[in-house]
Each structure stands twice: as C-alpha cells, then as structure tokens.
Amino acid sequence: MTGNWGGGYVTDVPYLTGYFISQSPQMLALCCLINGVAVDPPWENPRLHYLELGCGRGMNACVLAASNPGWQVTGIDFMPGAVADARRLAAEAGLENITFIEADLASFADSPAAAALAEVDVISAHGVWSWVGDAVRAGIVRLAAARLRAGGMFHVSYNALPAQQDALALQRVLREAGRRVVGRSDRQAMAGREVVQALVAAKATNLIGSETVREMVGRLERVPAAYLAHEYMNAAWRPCWHADVAADLAGAKLEFVGHARLVENFVDMMLTPEQREVHDRFDDPMMRELVIDTCINRTLHHDVYVRGASRMAAEERDAMLGRVRLALATTPEEFSYVLTMPAGEATVSEASYRPMVAALAEGPRSIAELIAARGPAAPPANPGEVAMVLAGTYQAMVVRDGNGEPDARAHRFNLAVARRMVRLDDLNATSAMASARVGAGFACRAAETLIAAHLGALGAAPDPAALAASMVPEGPQRQELAGLVAKVLHDRLAVWQRLGIV
Ligand SMILES: C[S@@+](CC[C@H](N)C(=O)[O-])C[C@H]1O[C@@H](n2cnc3c(N)ncnc32)[C@H](O)[C@@H]1O
Structure with missing residues (x-):
C-alpha cells in the first residue's frame, strides 16, 4: 500500500534509472547559442546551480554533480523510495555537492524549503510535464518564477500533439484494462498491454491505423514493466500542444528558444521545400512550431526556454x-x-x-x-x-579547456555506478560516465563504465584478463566480461582519454 498522496501518478513502482544528455546544461546552452540567445556558457561557469524536477532515482543529477565538483545540484521527487535510492548513490560516490529533496511539486514552490533554495541557473523537468495534473504543472511554473534567475535556462520534455493523438486510444485501453486488475501498477500495465495486443490482433482500427501507433504497439513488447507503468498508468497523462506549454510557462516569464535535440533547430533538415515555404510565411515561433509538428512525427518534445531571452547579432x-x-x-x-x-x-x-x-x-x-x-x-x-x-x-x-588528469571525484562516481551494476547483475543496462573535462555524462553500457572505472583505478592499460579478474569475482559475470574487455579497450580507450574519463 502506498496511500493516496500521488494525485493519480503511479507511486507503487519505482521508475528506471536513466541519464539523458538533453538535460545537460551544455546541450541547453548550445541550443540557445545556435538560436542566437546569449547565455553564460556552463562550461565556463564553475559555480552553477542545477535543479532537476522529478529527478527519480537521481542518476542524471548525480552524473552532473560528479562531473562538475564546483556546481550545486538539487533534485526533487515525491517518491520516497526514489529519493532514498538517489541519496544512496550520492553517498556511495562521496558526492558532497548534491541535495535530494522529497517534496510534491504541486505545493513545493510555496514551502519554506523552496524559499531557502539558492537562486537556480538551470532547471530541467524530463518526463514529468505531460504525465502529471494541472496542479503539479502550476507548481512547476511558480517554482521557476520564484527561483530561476534572470537569464536562466529551463528544459521541459513532454509528449506532444498532434503526433501523440494516435496514442490516445492505446493509453486509454491499456490503463482502463490494467486498472480492472488487482495488483501493483507494473502488473496492471502488463495486463493492459495484453488487452491492447489482443485488440491489435483483432484489427481494432484505432490501434493499427497509423505508423506511429504501430511503432508504439511494437515498443510495448520491448520495454520493462516499470516503464510501461510510468508511461501509461498515470491518471493525468495528457499530450500537449507546444503553444499551450509555452503559454503556461510564460507565467514564469519563460521564453521559448528552441530544441535540446539540436538537429530539430534546423528546419531545412526536417521539412520538405514545400513544407518550408508554408513555415516561412510566419515569423511567430508558435505558428512555426505548429507547422513543424503538423509536418513531422515528433512524439516527444525537448524544449528549451530562457527566463528573459537576450538576442545576439x-x-x-x-x-x-x-x-x-x-x-x-x-x-x-x-x-x-x-x-x-x-x-x-x-x-x-x-x-x-x-x-x-x-x-x-x-x-x-x-x-x-x-x-x-x-x-x-x-x-x-x-x-x-x-x-x-x-x-x-x-x-x-x-569540453572545458585543459588536458589535466581525470578528476578523482568523477572517477569515484564511475566506480560507484559500476559496483552497483555488478550487484544488480545488469552489465548490459544503459549507463553513463562522469567527466570533469566534459562537465556532463558520456552515455554508455554499464560494462563499459565498469571497465573504464577499473582502468582508472589501475592507472594504465593492463592485460584484459587481469583487468576482468580485478573487476568481478570468479563466475559467469567474469567470463562475460573477459570477452568484452579486449574489444572495448581497443575501441574505446582513445575516446575515454580524449573525454578525460581515464
Ligand atoms: C517518468 S519519471 C521521470 C524520472 C526522470 N526524470 C527520468 O527521466 O528518468 C517521472 C518522475 O516524476 C516524479 N513525480 C511525479 N509527480 C510528481 C510530483 N507531484 N512531485 C514530485 N515528483 C513527481 C515521479 O516520482 C517520477 O520519479
């Protein structure tokens, strides 16, 4: 039993851990610069305060804290299990520049804890906006209005319309069928999935009509049950129009700048010449985004806003x-x-x-x-x-200037993540390595984190068999690794050295 505090959000199953480069200040700043908006480059800022809303189990926040020892990182989530897990990872890695706050974003902005929060340079809310209700969204806007500094960057991801219109029936059927089964949300999601699949097999028009929905149905089979629960079982899930999100965020004086997935800032690369002609009839960025969203199949937006955008020549x-x-x-x-x-x-x-x-x-x-x-x-x-x-x-x-030694704190974090993955026996999971030279995480597989972290500990490129032996005890995991080590060392060592990881 988890009680009724979730406001319709799934609270009985923890979400997966993940690192997303689109949330990193470096991607947000590149987006701003590409779009001609002046921002203080994070790679030149040794004292940035980064706030993550709905931080889940804290992987992204911890990677950024480990990669930027001078920054302050704050993560907020209302699931106590997720916050406890995040704090454990930070403690295992010895991170002292990170704080996790257990709070409901619907009301946090009005609390003494919010008032005590140092002014924030960057806010990121990934996987939250279209999955929560109006009260939570309004709380996020009040928090940004109160704590994000003038010129600060704001990142929000959300399921977008019109591409997600094809998912309406899929989500509704999965959730309604799931809710009729007694049990935890992940089990409910699996039961709902089975009904969706049965309807697809029976050629239900609204589940097979478009390529988008067929892709989504195909994906149901490949993703973990916890993902399904957080993606489809929330009561308030509602895909959004870009302009509606922009109108809400204007309440915090936030101005839309562009897209954290940088390629999406280049209209020529996304539209045909005929589509481009219609797009170019408008100066208004809301109308331009509407044209783009109507022309392409963009189911998830990663939008970047600035609190008072200063345009450059x-x-x-x-x-x-x-x-x-x-x-x-x-x-x-x-x-x-x-x-x-x-x-x-x-x-x-x-x-x-x-x-x-x-x-x-x-x-x-x-x-x-x-x-x-x-x-x-x-x-x-x-x-x-x-x-x-x-x-x-x-x-x-x-990367920042300088080719110095890899930072000891980033290395300690990589080692902590690697040990965790060994304990979980999950060396194929997606992971990330911290790097102080980059100031962000380098996405990779857990096995690569394990190898890089141990290389750093040994300080040189040793014999692959000896390296595998130093990483895990004798057993199937070691055998699996031994085969990988030589290949990974050959393919990746130069990359890790350039990025300051080893
Ligand atoms: C889909 S998960 C995304 C987690 C993480 N940002 C990621 O992308 O991996 C959404 C997160 O938002 C949190 N959340 C949902 N409603 C919230 C609320 N009202 N206040 C605080 N956190 C909330 C959930 O607990 C969950 O960890």
Whole structure:
C-alpha cells in the first residue's frame, strides 16, 4: 500500500534509472547559442546551480554533480523510495555537492524549503510535464518564477500533439484494462498491454491505423514493466500542444528558444521545400512550431526556454559558437555522416566534415579551429550547423579547456555506478560516465563504465584478463566480461582519454 498522496501518478513502482544528455546544461546552452540567445556558457561557469524536477532515482543529477565538483545540484521527487535510492548513490560516490529533496511539486514552490533554495541557473523537468495534473504543472511554473534567475535556462520534455493523438486510444485501453486488475501498477500495465495486443490482433482500427501507433504497439513488447507503468498508468497523462506549454510557462516569464535535440533547430533538415515555404510565411515561433509538428512525427518534445531571452547579432552568435571547444566522442572510423531526424535521414558533406573529424581525432579543438581545418579554399561554414552535426549527434562533446588528469571525484562516481551494476547483475543496462573535462555524462553500457572505472583505478592499460579478474569475482559475470574487455579497450580507450574519463 502506498496511500493516496500521488494525485493519480503511479507511486507503487519505482521508475528506471536513466541519464539523458538533453538535460545537460551544455546541450541547453548550445541550443540557445545556435538560436542566437546569449547565455553564460556552463562550461565556463564553475559555480552553477542545477535543479532537476522529478529527478527519480537521481542518476542524471548525480552524473552532473560528479562531473562538475564546483556546481550545486538539487533534485526533487515525491517518491520516497526514489529519493532514498538517489541519496544512496550520492553517498556511495562521496558526492558532497548534491541535495535530494522529497517534496510534491504541486505545493513545493510555496514551502519554506523552496524559499531557502539558492537562486537556480538551470532547471530541467524530463518526463514529468505531460504525465502529471494541472496542479503539479502550476507548481512547476511558480517554482521557476520564484527561483530561476534572470537569464536562466529551463528544459521541459513532454509528449506532444498532434503526433501523440494516435496514442490516445492505446493509453486509454491499456490503463482502463490494467486498472480492472488487482495488483501493483507494473502488473496492471502488463495486463493492459495484453488487452491492447489482443485488440491489435483483432484489427481494432484505432490501434493499427497509423505508423506511429504501430511503432508504439511494437515498443510495448520491448520495454520493462516499470516503464510501461510510468508511461501509461498515470491518471493525468495528457499530450500537449507546444503553444499551450509555452503559454503556461510564460507565467514564469519563460521564453521559448528552441530544441535540446539540436538537429530539430534546423528546419531545412526536417521539412520538405514545400513544407518550408508554408513555415516561412510566419515569423511567430508558435505558428512555426505548429507547422513543424503538423509536418513531422515528433512524439516527444525537448524544449528549451530562457527566463528573459537576450538576442545576439549573428556575428556575436558565431563568435561565441566559434569559441566552443569539442572533443571527439567516437572513433574517426565510426563517425557517421548520416543524421537521423524525426523526418528521416540526411547526409552531411563528407568533404566538409572529414577534415574536422581528422582534426578532432588529434585532440579537442574549438569550432573556429575546426572550420579553419578545412583549408583556406573551403566555402564559409555556419558554426551553429557544425555544433549540431558534431555535438547534436553525440559524436563530439563540449569540453572545458585543459588536458589535466581525470578528476578523482568523477572517477569515484564511475566506480560507484559500476559496483552497483555488478550487484544488480545488469552489465548490459544503459549507463553513463562522469567527466570533469566534459562537465556532463558520456552515455554508455554499464560494462563499459565498469571497465573504464577499473582502468582508472589501475592507472594504465593492463592485460584484459587481469583487468576482468580485478573487476568481478570468479563466475559467469567474469567470463562475460573477459570477452568484452579486449574489444572495448581497443575501441574505446582513445575516446575515454580524449573525454578525460581515464
Ligand atoms: C517518468 S519519471 C521521470 C524520472 C526522470 N526524470 C527520468 O527521466 O528518468 C517521472 C518522475 O516524476 C516524479 N513525480 C511525479 N509527480 C510528481 C510530483 N507531484 N512531485 C514530485 N515528483 C513527481 C515521479 O516520482 C517520477 O520519479
């Protein structure tokens, strides 16, 4: 029994742990710079205060705290089990710059604890807005109005209309059928899923009609029950129009800037020329977003807002972007020149980007240096597009100046995450490694975190069998790892070194 405090949100099953680079201040700042909005670059700010709303079990918040020892990170969630788990991870990693608060966002803004919160530079609410009721959304707006500083960034993700209209029947059937079964929400979700699948097999028009809904139905089979419960069993789930979210957030003087998934800031890459013509008839960003959402299948928005957006001239924007330093987060051989977007795929000019990738393989470079690396005869390049192609595809990451030793606190955190994954016997799970050079997490599999964390502890690249033996006791896990270690060391070591992880 969990009582009735959830306001219709699922509270009897903990959510999964996850790290999402779209929540990182570096992605939000790149989005702002690309859209010509002046922000203090987080990679130059040693004292940033980051607030995560609905932080769940704290993985994202802990990765950011571990990657930025000078920052203060605060996470809020109303599930005591999630908050306890988050605090345990922070304690295991010895993080002293993070606080988790157990509170209901519907009322937290009006509490003495909120009044005592230091002014915030960045707020992120991932996986919350369209899954909670009006009172919680209003509480989030009051909190941003009261605690986010002028010029601060706000990130919100939500299920978006019209793409999610096809999911209305799916969610309703799954939840209603599930609710009729006695038991925990994850079991209810599985029971609801079975009814959805039976209706799909029986060719129910509203569950098979569109490609979107067919994809969603296919996904039901592949995701864990806890995900299904948090995705579909909430009473207040309601997909939103972009303009309605913007109207609500205007209550905190927040102005829409663009998209944390950087590719979505480049309209040419998402719309056909005919669609673009209609889009360009409007100056109003709300109308433009409506046209884009009508043309493409964007089921989840990752929107970036600023509390008082200060617009830059194009030269200033390009100069700021030109100073951004990037490090290659993949190997030159694996670098993909094909971009995946909501509307399909696009290929970027290899002639333009290959010299940049080659320069990055030698070490971190500023975007201005990368553009220059193409040689004097190359045509002019747009620094925003370079940021999108390299960092927006997660094949490069923003890095701070300096090539110093990996930070001991980030390493201790990676080791704590690795040990947790060994205990959970979940080495295939998605994970992330902290890096003080990057100031954000590097997404990877848990087995890679384990290997990198132990490499750091040994301080060199030792024999793969000895490394596997140092990581886990004799048994099936060690055998599984031994096969992986040599391959991962060969493929990833240079990447981890460039990112300052080892
Ligand atoms: C879908 S989960 C997302 C968790 C995390 N942000 C992530 O993306 O992995 C939503 C989170 O919001 C929290 N939440 C929902 N309603 C809330 C409320 N009224 N106050 C505080 N937290 C809430 C839930 O407990 C849950 O951890």
